[in-house]
Amino acid sequence: MWYVIVAAGILLCAILAVTSKRLLVSAIWLAVTSALTALMLYLLGAPQIAVIELSVGAGLVTVLFVFAINISGEEPLNLKPIMPRPLAWGLVVVAVGMTAYLLINSGILGSALVTSTTRPSILWEDRYLDIILQVSFIFCGVLGVLGVLSGGKPEIKEEDEE
Amino acid sequence: MSLILVLIIIGVPWFGAALILLDRDRHDKLQHSLAVLFALAAAAAAILLTTHASKESVLVLAAGTVFGDFTFVPDGLGVFLTLIATIIGSLAVIFSINYMHGEKGLGRYYAYVLFFIGAMSGLVLTSNMLLMFFFWEITALCSYGLISFHNDDPKAVRGGLKALIITSVGGVGLLTGALLLYVYSSSFDYNILLADPSVIPSKILALLAFFFLVAAAAKSAQFPFQTWLPDAMEAPSPISALIHAATMVNAGVYLLARFFPAFEGVAYWKEAVMAVGVLSALLAAIMALFANDFKRVLAYSTVSQLGYMVYAVGAGSVLASQFHLFSHSIFKALLFLGAGAVIHSIGTRDMTKMGGVGKAMPFVKWVFIIGALALAGIPILNGFWSKEMILEAGHATGAPVLYWIMVFVAGLTALYTIRMVWMVFYGEPRSDYHAHKVGVAMKIALAPLAAAALTSWLVIGSFTKLLGEESLPYHAIESLSLSGMFHEVVSLPTLIPLAVILLGILCWIFREKLTGIGKLFGWLRWLADHSFGFEAINSGLVSAAQSSAEGLRVTQTGILGWNILGILSTIIVLFTLFAIGA
Amino acid sequence: MNLPIPFIVGLAILSLAGVGFYCLLATRNLIKVIVGLQLIVKGVMLTFVLAGNLNDQVSLAQSMALTVIVADTIVAVVGLALAVQIRHKLGTLDTKALSSLKR
Numbered sequence: 001m002w003y004v005i006v007a008a009g010i011l012l013c014a015i016l017a018v019t020s021k022r023l024l025v026s027a028i029w030l031a032v033t034s035a036l037t038a039l040m041l042y043l044l045g046a047p048q049i050a051v052i053e054l055s056v057g058a059g060l061v062t063v064l065f066v067f068a069i070n071i072s073g074e075e076p077l078n079l080k081p082i083m084p085r086p087l088a089w090g091l092v093v094v095a096v097g098m099t100a101y102l103l104i105n106s107g108i109l110g111s112a113l114v115t116s117t118t119r120p121s122i123l124w125e126d127r128y129l130d131i132i133l134q135v136s137f138i139f140c141g142v143l144g145v146l147g148v149l150s151g152g153k154p155e156i157k158e159e160d161e162e
Numbered sequence: 163m164s165l166i167l168v169l170i171i172i173g174v175p176w177f178g179a180a181l182i183l184l185d186r187d188r189h190d191k192l193q194h195s196l197a198v199l200f201a202l203a204a205a206a207a208a209i210l211l212t213t214h215a216s217k218e219s220v221l222v223l224a225a226g227t228v229f230g231d232f233t234f235v236p237d238g239l240g241v242f243l244t245l246i247a248t249i250i251g252s253l254a255v256i257f258s259i260n261y262m263h264g265e266k267g268l269g270r271y272y273a274y275v276l277f278f279i280g281a282m283s284g285l286v287l288t289s290n291m292l293l294m295f296f297f298w299e300i301t302a303l304c305s306y307g308l309i310s311f312h313n314d315d316p317k318a319v320r321g322g323l324k325a326l327i328i329t330s331v332g333g334v335g336l337l338t339g340a341l342l343l344y345v346y347s348s349s350f351d352y353n354i355l356l357a358d359p360s361v362i363p364s365k366i367l368a369l370l371a372f373f374f375l376v377a378a379a380a381k382s383a384q385f386p387f388q389t390w391l392p393d394a395m396e397a398p399s400p401i402s403a404l405i406h407a408a409t410m411v412n413a414g415v416y417l418l419a420r421f422f423p424a425f426e427g428v429a430y431w432k433e434a435v436m437a438v439g440v441l442s443a444l445l446a447a448i449m450a451l452f453a454n455d456f457k458r459v460l461a462y463s464t465v466s467q468l469g470y471m472v473y474a475v476g477a478g479s480v481l482a483s484q485f486h487l488f489s490h491s492i493f494k495a496l497l498f499l500g501a502g503a504v505i506h507s508i509g510t511r512d513m514t515k516m517g518g519v520g521k522a523m524p525f526v527k528w529v530f531i532i533g534a535l536a537l538a539g540i541p542i543l544n545g546f547w548s549k550e551m552i553l554e555a556g557h558a559t560g561a562p563v564l565y566w567i568m569v570f571v572a573g574l575t576a577l578y579t580i581r582m583v584w585m586v587f588y589g590e591p592r593s594d595y596h597a598h599k600v601g602v603a604m605k606i607a608l609a610p611l612a613a614a615a616l617t618s619w620l621v622i623g624s625f626t627k628l629l630g631e632e633s634l635p636y637h638a639i640e641s642l643s644l645s646g647m648f649h650e651v652v653s654l655p656t657l658i659p660l661a662v663i664l665l666g667i668l669c670w671i672f673r674e675k676l677t678g679i680g681k682l683f684g685w686l687r688w689l690a691d692h693s694f695g696f697e698a699i700n701s702g703l704v705s706a707a708q709s710s711a712e713g714l715r716v717t718q719t720g721i722l723g724w725n726i727l728g729i730l731s732t733i734i735v736l737f738t739l740f741a742i743g744a
Numbered sequence: 745m746n747l748p749i750p751f752i753v754g755l756a757i758l759s760l761a762g763v764g765f766y767c768l769l770a771t772r773n774l775i776k777v778i779v780g781l782q783l784i785v786k787g788v789m790l791t792f793v794l795a796g797n798l799n800d801q802v803s804l805a806q807s808m809a810l811t812v813i814v815a816d817t818i819v820a821v822v823g824l825a826l827a828v829q830i831r832h833k834l835g836t837l838d839t840k841a842l843s844s845l846k847r
Contacts, residue, residue, distance in 0.1 A: 003749050007756035014763040014783055018776070026779050033760075037786045040756060041809075046793045049806045049813075053789065056813055061782060061820050068824040069775060072831035079838060081770040082723040088770040095730045096762040098737040103754060105741075108798070127807040134814040141818030148825040720843030722777060726769045 002043060009036045027065035034058040164220040168234050168287055170207040171244055174200050175251075175280035179273040187269045194259045197272040201255040204279060205248040208241070215241045215628055219289060230350040235289045238629040239637075242484070243286040243409075243416055246491045250408040251279040253607040254400040257499050260601035261400055261506055271311060275404070278304035282409050286416060291340035291350045298336055298381075301410050302329045308405065309397040318396035327707045328390045328700060332380030332414070335373040342370050352421070356636040359424040371425040374417055375434060382414030382468045385441040389693050389700045391465055392449075395457040395511075399502025402457060407464050407494035412487055415468060418475045419483055423636040426478070433561075435476030440564050440571075443469030445694055447574040451581070452690040456501050456511045459582050463537060464494055466575065470552050473568060479555035481626060481639045486548035488625070492618055493536035493545055496611035500530035503604050504586065508595045513585045515595065520587035522597035525605060527587045529612040534583045536615045538576040539663055547619040550651040553659050569659050576666035584670065622647045753794050760787035774827045774837040778820055785816040 010033060017029035034057030042050035081088065178200030182193050215238050223232040236244075255275060262271060278301055285297035303326075310322030340350060346362045347354050355361060362370065378384070383391035394406055405411075418435065425431050443466045450462035467490045474483035503526045504519055505511055520527035536545035549572065556565045600608075626641040642650075669676060692698075760783050767780030789809045796805020831837055 003752045004747075007752050007759070010756045011759040011763070014760055017779060017783070018763055018767040018771075023773070023775055026776060030779055030782060033783065033786065037760075037790060040753065040790065041793055044753065044790075044793050044797050045802055046796070046806050046809070049789070049793060049809045052810065052813060053786075056817055057782075057786065061817060064820060064824055065775070065778075068828055072775070072828050072837065079772040079840075081772060082721060083727070083770070085770055088766055091727070091730050091734075092762045092766045092769065095733045095737075095765070096758050098734060098741065100754070100758055102737055102740060104751075108750070127804075130807050130811050134811055137811075137814050137818050141821050144818075144822040145825045148822065148829050722839050723769055723772075726765060730765060730769070 003040070006036055006040045006043070010040070023069045024066065027062055027069065030065070031058045031062040034061070164211065164214040164216070164236050167207045167211045167214065168221055168236060171204050171211065171248065172234075172280045172284045172287070174203050174207070175276040175283075179276040179280070182269050182276070183273045185269055187267065190264075190268060193268050193272055197255050197276060198252070198259070200276055201248070201252040201279060204283070205245075205252045208244045208248040208283070211236055212241050212245060212628065229292055230290055230344075232293050233289045233351060234284075234287045235353075236287055238634045239416065239420060239484070240286040242488065242625070242628055243412065244283045246412075246488065247279055247282040247286075247409045250491060250495045250611075251275070251282075251404055253495065253611060254404040254499070256603050257403070257502065257607035258398070258400045259603040261398060261502055261604070263601075267311070271308070271398075274304045274307045274311075275401070278308070278405065278410075282413070285413060289351055289353055291336075291343060291352050293350075294352075295333065295337050295340055298413065299330075299333050301405075301413065302326060302333060305329070305394070305405050305410055308401045309394045311398060311401070312396070315396065321390075321393040321396045323708070324700065324704050325390045325394045327704045328387050329381050331387070331703070332377040335377030335380070336417070339370050339373050339377070342366055352424075353636075355424045356421070359427060364428075367425070368428045368431070371421075371428040371431045372434070374421055374425070375431070375438065378414035378417045378472070379438055380414070381417070382411045382472070383442075383465050384414065384438050384468060384472060385445065386696055386699060388442055388446060388465050389697045392453075392458045392461040395455070395461050399457070399498055399505060402460075403495040403498035403502065406461065407498050408491035411464065411468060412491065415471045415475070415483065415487055418472060419480045422475060422480050423638075432476045432478065436473050436556075436559075436561065436564055437476075439469045439471070439473030439476055440567050441469070442466065443473065443571045444567055444574075445696075447571045447578065448686065449690045449693060450578040451574060452687045454513050456505060456513050456516070456582070456586065457498070458511075459513070459578060460494070460497055460501060463497075463575070463578070464490075466571065467494070467537070469571075470549065470568070473564070474552040474555055477552075477555045477559045479551070480637055481629065481642070482548065482551040482555045484629065485622065485625065486552055489536065489544035489548040489615075489618060492611055493533045493543075493615045496529060496533035496608065496615055497537065499604070499608055499611065500526050500533060503600045503608070504530075504597075507597045507600065510595070513582070515593035516586045517589040517592040518587070519591075519597060523600060526600055526608070529608045530587065531583060532612045532615050534579045538579045538667075539572055539659070541660070542616070544615055544617075544619040547622075547647065547651055550656050550659065551647070554650060554655065557655055569662050572659050573662035573666035576663040577669055580667055580670045619647075620644065750794060750798060753790065757787045757790045757794070760784070760790070772839050774830060774839055774842075775824070777839065778823045778827070781823070782816065782820060785812060785819075788812055 013029050013033040013036060017026050017033060020026050020029065035054060038050045038054035038057065041047075041053060178196060181200075182196050185193055185196075187193070215236055219233040219235040221232075221234040255272070258271070258275075262268060265271070281297045281300035281304065285294055285301060288294050288297065306322045306326040308322075309325055310319045312318045343352065343355055343362065344350055346366065359367060380387045383389075391406060391411070395402055397406070446462040446465035446469065450459045450466065453459045453462060467486070471483045471486050471490070474480075474486065504516070504523065507523065508516065508519065510516075532543070536543040539546045539549040553565070553568060553572070556568055559565075623641070623643045626639060626643075629637070629639045630641050764780045764783035764787065767776060767783065771777060771780065789812050792805045792809045792812065793802070796802045796808075827837060830842065834841055
């Protein structure tokens with residue numbers, strides 16, 4: 001029962017996030033979608049991930065979005081997409097429909113859920129490669145942001161000197 | 163031990179290339195020294211590897227079930243070609259210290275050269291066909307980058323693009339062969355094919371054999387693809403020596419030699435190979451006779467000698483072909499480096515403006531003459547022994563017409579060689595040029611090659627042992643000692659080619675008296691200048707490739723929406739196929 | 745509703761992926777592109793956890809989902825930094841103006 005509500009909520013909030021005209025409103029709806037996804041993760045029996053997703057998705061990423069939108073200035077661009085919207089929706093619906101058809105036919109989605117106890121030690125002991133991977137991701141991300149941000153500095157300096 | 167050596171041979175030049183690029187052209191001397199250091203390290207490792215040649219694979223990187231294992235096998239063929247690639251690579255790099263002195267973009271140059279040396283070694287040392295294709299394409303890329311090194315010269319750029327497109331045709335043939343092998347034997351390892359050619363059904367095997375012949379012909383500039391090599395002479399001379407004389411163009415001959423046990427049973431394959439070799443040798447020798455550009459003559463002569471090697475493979479003697487490859491790499495690199503010294507000092511490639519260079523540059527004159535004698539097949543030098551072995555093998559097949567054409571081409575070789583040497587080094591200067599002395603680095607590079615051209619035939623015993631049973635189990639190359647070779651070559655059938663060579667030399671010396679006959683062949687000169695029509699075919703190929711690329715450019719719009727459209731359409735199409743198929 | 749639970753979760757995943765792809769397809773604002781990417785990645789995360797649940801390996805699925813969250817956050821961070829810089833340099837967030845390929 002809960003699942004249906006959460007799933008419907010996810011669909012609704014995602015559509016609202018995408019179709020809203022103002023960027024800040026999109027970011028807020030994205031945060032709500034993250035929260036609902038976190039709820040669904042919790043219901044599926046993965047509470048640690050749910051908590052992390054809630055704080056990162058609904059917290060960190062939303063703050064980032066708000067920050068970026070404020071810096072870059074909010075202009076309500078009413079740009080027309082490259083193809084008419086009904087065509088885009090149609091294409092997406094067809095693709096999703098085919099995937100759903102194949103998934104249902106393969107019978108994976110028929111079995112019942114399993115509830116088991118989670119062992120957090122798996123992440124830290126058996127998957128040390130994952131940890132190394134994540135650390136390198138964060139490192140690269142920091143380097144990337146520094147690189148991107150430093151690329152703009154000299155131009156601003158020149159404008160100041162003129 | 164072999165594992166470390168193989169890793170050094172392939173990895174050290176690549177590492178050197180990265181280091182040199184990091185310097186960003188700030189320190190010339192550092193780039194020169196790093197390049198020489200890394201090239202020599204690879205050469206030392208290659209020399210050590212010859213003592214460890216075996217048919218066991220030394221490096222096996224498991225790459226999953228799709229790509230098979232990436233294996234490296236230092237067997238005889240591979241080790242010997244690695245030796246040539248790294249040693250001549252080192253000598254070319256040493257030569258470049260003087261030749262590329264003060265040029266811009268040195269980092270790019272050395273990085274390409276070192277990258278190429280590593281890739282060529284990888285190509286011959288691997289036994290996984292997919293990896294062989296990977297290295298093959300890397301050598302094509304480096305060749306393109308180096309031919310168009312002076313990228314503000316439109317001729318160089320055109321030459322580079324032409325070489326790239328035509329050798330890519332070869333690459334397609336190789337890839338198709340690799341995929342066919344995989345389909346029929348679930349593995350990319352060619353040793354499976356060599357051990358038992360019947361793994362692939364005979365019609366597919368014939369298809370495979372002819373695809374590989376096309377690939378080899380495109381890469382080695384054989385008939386009908388022979389026009390890219392002369393146009394590639396826009397490259398700096400050390401590059402012509404390394405890539406277009408001693409290593410990359412040998413990749414085609416290597417391919418044929420490697421797969422010979424698998425394809426020798428295919429009907430008409432050996433005859434086709436021999437025909438390709440003979441046609442290339444003949445046409446290129448005629449074109450060399452009429453060319454006036456110093457490096458073009460050498461390029462045509464390379465095509466012609468490669469034709470000899472291909473002919474030898476077709477005649478059934480892989481040993482003769484590889485031995486001639488060995489001799490040819492040495493003397494052709496010597497000739498190209500010598501020509502490079504002359505061109506660098508005089509400033510033009512046009513032989514009609516040279517003449518009497520020998521007085522100003524005696525060292526270059528003597529080493530060049532040694533190389534020219536080897537090319538012409540004069541006794542004692544290494545070219546003589548290997549060419550005679552090829553002609554013996556050709557004689558033994560019992561196809562007389564082809565044999566006599568090859569003997570005639572030997573005479574033509576002597577003729578154009580002595581013409582080239584005469585026009586450049588002897589006589590009176592035909593124009594106002596200023597020749598300066600060669601630098602030390604050039605001399606250091608030229609001297610070992612000249613010494614090797616005089617003596618490399620002495621190692622025939624260890625050479626055949628290297629290619630023998632222990633390391634190449636499927637090729638059945640018998641060992642031949644020095645005295646054995648002596649007996650085989652110095653025998654009655656050898657005298658005929660020698661006589662033809664002498665005739666060729668005499669033709670030049672008495673050329674004033676023969677001008678009447680020369681006028682008769684005026685139509686031949688016209689044909690040779692137009693490359694017997696093949697230039698048109700190859701240019702057509704190149705322009706077709708370029709115009710289709712221009713046409714397809716509309717699909718790359720750079721707009722996210724179109725790319726996502728592509729993704730979604732592919733999903734729909736694929737899943738429809740799955741739904742129907744299931 | 746007697747639909748099996750994985751089916752409903754599957755519907756949620758597909759809807760997230762679908763809406764995400766629609767967003768990538770039909771927007772010309774660079775920041776909206778990042779929103780679309782985030783939606784798709786949430787769908788991927790749900791898929792991992794669902795698959796882990798069905799195979800009784802929830803902890804393994806959690807570690808993978810954690811990696812995905814980290815990667816996705818980094819993508820969002822760098823993407824937004826890029827968007828800010830592009831706004832500075834080009835003055836607009838229009839993806840069509842970004843492309844300088846010859847047409």
